[in-house]
Amino acid sequence: MNFRYRDLFLTYLKIGLFTFGGGYAMIPLMKRELVDNRKWITEDDILDIFAVSETTPGPVAINSATFIGYKLKGFWGAFTATFGIVLPSFVIIVLISLIFDAFMSNRIVQYAFWGIRAGVLALIFNAFIMMFKKCPRHWLAYTIAAAAFILVAFLHINAIIVIIGSALLGLSTLFFTIEEKKK
Amino acid sequence: MIYLKLFWTFLKVGAFTFGGGYAMIPLIQSEVLAQGWVTEERLIDFIAISESTPGPFAVNISTFIGMDIGGFWGAVCATLGVVLPSFVILLLIAAFFTNFKDKKGIRALLWGIKAAISGLILAAVFSIGKTVLVEINVFPSVPFFASAAIFLLMLFLLYKKKHPILIVVLSAVLGIAFNLIYNLF
Numbered sequence: 426m427n428f429r430y431r432d433l434f435l436t437y438l439k440i441g442l443f444t445f446g447g448g449y450a451m452i453p454l455m456k457r458e459l460v461d462n463r464k465w466i467t468e469d470d471i472l473d474i475f476a477v478s479e480t481t482p483g484p485v486a487i488n489s490a491t492f493i494g495y496k497l498k499g500f501w502g503a504f505t506a507t508f509g510i511v512l513p514s515f516v517i518i519v520l521i522s523l524i525f526d527a528f529m530s531n532r533i534v535q536y537a538f539w540g541i542r543a544g545v546l547a548l549i550f551n552a553f554i555m556m557f558k559k560c561p562r563h564w565l566a567y568t569i570a571a572a573a574f575i576l577v578a579f580l581h582i583n584a585i586i587v588i589i590g591s592a593l594l595g596l597s598t599l600f601f602t603i604e605e606k607k608k
Numbered sequence: 609m610i611y612l613k614l615f616w617t618f619l620k621v622g623a624f625t626f627g628g629g630y631a632m633i634p635l636i637q638s639e640v641l642a643q644g645w646v647t648e649e650r651l652i653d654f655i656a657i658s659e660s661t662p663g664p665f666a667v668n669i670s671t672f673i674g675m676d677i678g679g680f681w682g683a684v685c686a687t688l689g690v691v692l693p694s695f696v697i698l699l700l701i702a703a704f705f706t707n708f709k710d711k712k713g714i715r716a717l718l719w720g721i722k723a724a725i726s727g728l729i730l731a732a733v734f735s736i737g738k739t740v741l742v743e744i745n746v747f748p749s750v751p752f753f754a755s756a757a758i759f760l761l762m763l764f765l766l767y768k769k770k771h772p773i774l775i776v777v778l779s780a781v782l783g784i785a786f787n788l789i790y791n792l793f
Contacts, residue, residue, distance in 0.1 A: 441662065441663045441664070442662050442663070443662060444662060444663070445659075445660070445661075445662055445663075445771075445772070445773055448628045448629050448664070448665075477698075477701065478698075479627065479628075480626075480714075480718055481694070481697050481698060481701065482622065482623050482624060482625055482626055482693055482694065482697060483622050483623070483625055483628075483666075483690075483691075483693050483694025483697065483698075484622075484625065484628050484629070484632075484664050484665070484666035484667065484690070484691075484694060485627075485628035485629075485664075486628070486663075486664035486666070486667075487664060487666070487667070487691050487694040487695065487698075488694050488697075488698050491694060491695050491698035491699060491702070492698045492701070492702050495698070495699055495702040495703065496702060500699065503695065503698070503699055503702070504695075507691065507695055510663070510664065510667075511663075511664075511667050511687065511691060513662055513663050514661070514662065514663025514664060514667040514668050514671060515667065515671050515683065515687055517661050517662065517663065517668075518657075518658070518661065518667075518668050518671040518672050518675065518683070519671060519675055519680065519683055521657060521661065521672075522671075522672055522675040522676060522683070525657075525676075529653070533784055536783050536784045536786075536787035536788065537780035537781075537783050537784050538653055538656070538780070538783065539755075539783045539786075539787060540758055540779040540780050540781070540782045540783015540784065540786065541653070541656045541776055541779045541780050541783060542649070542652050542653070542656070542739075542740045542755070542779075543740055543741075543755040543756070543758035543759040543762065543779055543783075544656070544758060544759075544762045544775045544776055544778070544779025544780075545652050545655050545656050545659070545736070545740075545776075545779075546652075546733070546736055546737055546740045546741070546759050547758075547759050547760075547762035547763040547765075547766060547775060547779075548630075548655075548659065548762070548766070548772055548775060549630060549633060549655075549729065549732055549733050549736060550733050550737075550759075550763055551763065551766040551767075552629070552630035552631075552729055553726060553729040553730050553732075553733050556627065556630075556631070556725050556726040556729050557726040557730075559627075559722060559725075559726070560722060560723055560725075560726045561719060561722060561723055563723075565723070566719070566722070566723035567723075569720060569723035569724050569727070570723050570724060570726050570727035570730075571727060572727065573723075573724040573725075573727030573728050573731070574727035574728070574730045574731050574734075577634060577638070577727075577728055577731035578730070578731035578734045578735065583638045583639075583642070584624075584634040584635045584637070584638040584639075584728050584731075585620060585624045585635060585638065585639070587724060587727075587728065588624050588626070588635075588721055588724060588728070589624075590724075591720040591721055591723060591724035592717040592718075592720045592721050593717075593720065594720045594723075595716045595717050595718065595719040595720020595721065595723070596713070596716045596717060596720070597716075598716045598719050598720075599712060599713070599716045
């Protein structure tokens with residue numbers, strides 16, 4: 426395969442620049458660029474890569490870039506793809522951040538953000554609904570979810586400690602068979 | 609040393625985020641709000657901008673907070689921190705154990721984490737909801753139910769599969785319209 430780092434970098438720069446929200450929003454563009462245009466991977470590869478990226482820590486967008494980059498060209502391929510997908514975000518946010526406070530001192534902008542905050546609450550609530558659908562259908566899973574909510578919302582326990590604790594509780598599923606109710 | 613602290617904080621956030629994007633918010637709240645680096649209200653504004661600018665949400669929000677606290681090099685350290693765990697872990701997996709997710713122990717650990725994530729995000733909803741619906745102190749004269757109405761409308765639009773950017777833009781327009789009309793009386 427005639428392969429150049431520059432192409433890999435530019436492809437991921439494009440994916441980083443033209444997807445909003447990251448994660449699954451990236452799939453259509455990744456398919457067009459990596460599968461249809463470059464023919465570097467197949468469509469099945471993408472699904473496999475997302476299955477892996479979902480079960481490893483960290484942002485799905487970064488995980489998939491590192492994974493595909495490595496598969497294509499080893500360590501420096503992974504580095505190039507990851508750098509490419511991070512760069513547009515980084516530059517755009519640095520620029521926005523420079524003018525943010527001046528921007529926020531405008532009254533109309535303050536009105537806008539008053540409305541936006543309620544919209545953000547809806548976005549996060551929607552994320553909760555999505556995640557709840559992915560919660561295993563089992564009493565122990567529901568108990569873990571409820572305990573996680575109470576520990577963080579009311580007792581202000583650090584979320585990282587709760588994640589470590591629930592992972593350890595998950596290990597208990599090794600000792601008894603989990604029979605999940607059909608969805 | 610603020611740079612080192614930013615790097616370490618976001619390294620932890622990157623290493624314990626499962627499911628991407630919004631699953632990061634409870635971690636950022638625990639790690640960033642607890643240090644007193646930003647207020648919750650400012651964090652909500654950062655979330656809004658990170659959602660409506662291109663690129664992975666995780667990178668956007670980390671760059672934003674890093675920039676806010678430590679300037680350009682703060683942004684570099686925070687972004688490097690959030691990316692590094694993913695990068696290293698995925699390299700190891702790609703190189704050595706592509707089949708790691710079929711290991712029984714790993715699946716059991718992930719089962720527990722998957723169970724916890726919805727509870728964690730609900731905790732984020734709870735604390736951000738308190739800020740947005742109850743403690744809005746920018747315009748104390750505006751009744752809270754106006755915020756609640758925007759929230760419910762946007763939730764309905766999300767249920768109808770509308771794009772998050774439309775949600776941000778529409779809530780901005782409603783926010784301006786409501787305040788302008790309210791101030792007339």
